[in-house]
Amino acid sequence: MRLLLVEDEKSLSRALCSILEDNGYSVDPVYDGEDAIAFANSEIYDGIILDVMIPKKNGFEVLESIRKSGNMIPVLILSARSRVDDRVKGLDLGANDYLTKPFSPKELLARIRAMSRVKLAEPDTTLRVGNIILDKSTHELSSTAGNFHLANKEFQMMEQFMSHPKRVYSIDFFIEKIWGYESDAEQNLVWTYVSYLRKKLKVLHADVKIKAYRNTGYSLEPCDD
Template sequence: MKLLLAEDEQSLSRAVVKILEKNKYTVEAVYDGEDALAYLEMGDYDAAILDIMMPKMDGISVLKKLRAMGNPIPILMLTAKSEIDDKVLGLDSGANDYLTKPFDTKELLARIRAMTRTQTAPDNKMSFGNIALDRATFELASPTGSFRLANKEFQMMEILMSHPQHVISTERLMERIWGYEADVEINVVWVYISYLRKKLAALHADIQIKAMRNSGYSLEKLQ
């Protein structure tokens, strides 16, 4: 299960990420509300944990914008405040649950389990054109054959196939796959795009990864 954690206190964020990963969750962390909204608009998450007090955009505003767009993702709000009004505001704005800091690890895990229990498991297979991507096996396939993708190839293809015909910036791919503090050059994105293009060509794909000058990349059908 894949979660987004939006918490601006980085020491707490790192601790929560470790707890969740130890309990078999996949977690991506962001540190302000604007990034939280952007990631949730673009990403494929099973649930989100949002701190209420964040820079750039507070958690309640992120929540309201998501619900206004019709995004039903389960959301747990974190708050250092214990006043009833703050909890009511969060729930009235569309939160599934709330947790007051500091919290117990067992309670955090129980609340995540509770709010995701009724969610339908995501389909393991994605498709666009004559290409299919299996999230369980990392297999990229067409009617003519298949390849098992390396981890970062898979992550990049998953992002592109989640948003076909939508331009995704090089910087966003870098952040999503290598992280904020990765000690790699940004041209590594182009290297992995090249790997994927070769595999798509070998599979006789009727789709292609197009480069948009000074913008990023998009997955498009061949003309």
């Protein structure tokens, strides 16, 4: 599970990163509201841990911006502001949970696990684009012509394409989303996985294709007539 941590107090941010990474989470820290919005909208995260009192844009403004953009990523607010009005405001703006400082690391981890279950509980397990269906629970890509079980990285890439048809994704986006910021993965890995998916779509007689845009990236689009 990949988390975005928004906390401007760097010593606390480092401590939280250490706790989370020791418990198997991948964490990217940012320190102000503008970066928080930019990183959140990259759509590579499974959840956000968000402080309220941060520079440039406060946590409430960040949360409001994220939700207005249609991004429903789970958000856990961490804040020293413990008044009922503050907690109500955060929840009304779309936070999934609100934890006041100081807090126990055990409680933080429990809240994150609960937050992740919210995402896992989403009822729609299939994506459909054209005559192609992707089952998110089984990683099966299918059409009336047959089906394939996708390997994990193939699935992550195809899920992204089918979640936002006609959207152009850069190679850097896929490297960060699938292999991670710290990965030494290179462009040819993305090319390889795009090639795998193209071959499967051809066998399935798909009426959509992965189109390359020179110096820009890839997009899932209807086949030419």
